[in-house]
Amino acid sequence: MAASKLTFNFLLLNFLASLRIPEISLCDRSRQPKRHVAMFIFGDSIFDAGNDNYINLSVSDRANYWPYGETFFHFPTGRFTDGRLIVDLIATKIGQPFVPPYLQPGINFTNGVNFASGGAGVFYETDPKVISLGMQLSNFKNVAISMEEQIGDKEAKKLLSQAVYATSVGANDYSYFVDNYPNATQLERDEFVNNMVGNVTDFVKELYNFGARKFAILNVGPRGCQPAVRQSEELRGDGCEEVSLQMIKKHNSATSKAIKELESKLSGFKYSILDFYTILLDMIKHPKDYGFKESRYSCCGYGMYNAAHCGIEPYTLCKNPSEYLFFDGWHPTEHGYWILADLFWNGKPSIAVPYNLRQLFDLESTPIILSEEYEVPHDE
């Protein structure tokens, strides 16, 4: 009696143990089968995977020449760094190919599309030569429509609602503002910040109307502490350009608040705000804590902090980019992005709020109710 009970328990235990094996999900309802998650990517050079290659820009506004891409890709792809971006590393984490840039010929949208454009801002005026956020939104709408035509309404809506929408935008607008309005009053600065926050929130709402439910939003980085700015302002020691820093802090705080409010208004809306500002600033101040030898000087460039015109003679290139936080005057190295991607993926509450990326990608989306649509109010 006892023996057969033991055998039964052993077999049962083994059966239950086998349920944990990844290849099988037998009757385990708590483990939802993983889905294919597309990524739609918007913003500036933190996320641009090559769109700027295809528009008529001067050399210094693009990154499709050596030594950009020297690590990992071993050729310039148009990414403003030596290797992969945060969005590339996240795609790899979920076993997907790198999301292709919108303007690249012959792409398909199965894994999503990357609309980001280096130099872009929320406002068109920030840089009329590149693809502003508004135009990126139009491009997205084109893709959504052609998606419906190609795979049908139902499948398209499913893909759009399960996708993650990643954004990194704002730094170029604040650069534009402090460069062009150095004598702005505090009131004018605050007004600009309010406009920025309002526009970002509207952008998110418009995407929601098109079916988007999951948002990964990078806040604006500490523009003003990058080697390029410190070099052009000729700042010594630890100094950063303070005006933009203050505006950006206000922007990040207000945007967090506004996005949080959306959660209660928009059904099924889920987001993750990634604190790029705090982490990058900490990496600049304490590079050794993150495994960098150098955070003040760029690996590639010219001048006081080696921060100007990487890749355009005369310039110097460091031997080992992974020792540096910054590849050129503005952008982290692949090593820097690697650490950021890991922190955002696994992030504890202060780094990624309220979900980290792993959770955001895992969340089940509420399916879109086709008959209801949220109208963007005209006055907020």
Add this chain to the structure above:
Amino acid sequence: MESERFSNFSFFLVLFASLLVAASCRSHSRNALFIFGGSWNDVGNNNYMETAIKANFLPYGKTFFKNATGRASNGRLVPDFIAGFAKLPLIPPYLSPDNNEFINGLNFASAGAGALTETNVGMTIGLKTQLSFFKFTKNHLNVKLGEAKTKTLLSRALYMFNIGSNDYITFATHKTTEHPSYTREEYVKTVIGNLTDAIQEIHNMGGRKFGFSNLGDVGCSPFLRALNNAKNNGSGCMDEVTILAELHNKALTKALRKLQRNLEGFKYSNFDLYAASRERINHPARYGFKEGKVACCGTGPYKGNLTGCSPKTACENANDYLFFDGVHPTEKANYQYAKLMWSGRADIVKPYNLKTLLKKI
């Protein structure tokens, strides 16, 4: 008399010199290796992913590397040995930051991968994604070597595939939610179709020489024996998977012949892993193994539980075993399979073995 001896001597001198020249010319022309597939070929790509399907902990790797590398075995895998036979260094995983030796090729394989995108989606790098990484590699070769040299490199390279078992394990253990009403034949057709699509894409990009393994006797692996035991209350191999493997292997043979007819310059080698593994499972002693049914490392019946492999549950001597864990061969077995692929005879690898395939223009 003297002049005759002299002319004989000079003749041999010229002959000798020309042989030297010929030999040194050949040694400059190496064949790059590009590797695709699942855990049979994965040398560490999954280490860079967020997935539970990983072998980056001891005792994996213990015998040869002394440390875990991401290979699902106690030592080297088949592609490692093939690289050695082809006089190449170990081919690194694509996602490794140290993937600089790209002129010798790259390894895109990912544990858990299937020919179908749905197979283990999100937990592995499927075949289509592996192909997208290969496209990036081609671009980079174009920049580094120029288009002409790249074309040559890609046409002389060997493209190795080992894929399908994860698709069929998924199918056999639960009808996929994507294809709930597929018959076996339809499913096999889809898997083979995806594989031939990938082959055609590589051919379009310049690839000409392809090395395949058909599906091994996976149904008789410790993992599936144990599963058959638990799920079906059966004893012995999981027949559903065996049936699928046989259907796949027939369809693969047919598909490869068709590709040879239709694709210009396409040449291939197809290793009968099914026969080779079946032989070793049933007659381990003939091949130097003590155990062909039970795994070296794991828990449960046949030590087939894949998640149960740890330093505590590992056997004393992996060389006695055909299987290291529930599905993956030991290094010793991998060596034997690789040797057969490289220089085996027509009964086990057709129409060419790899050595002959690489010699062909």
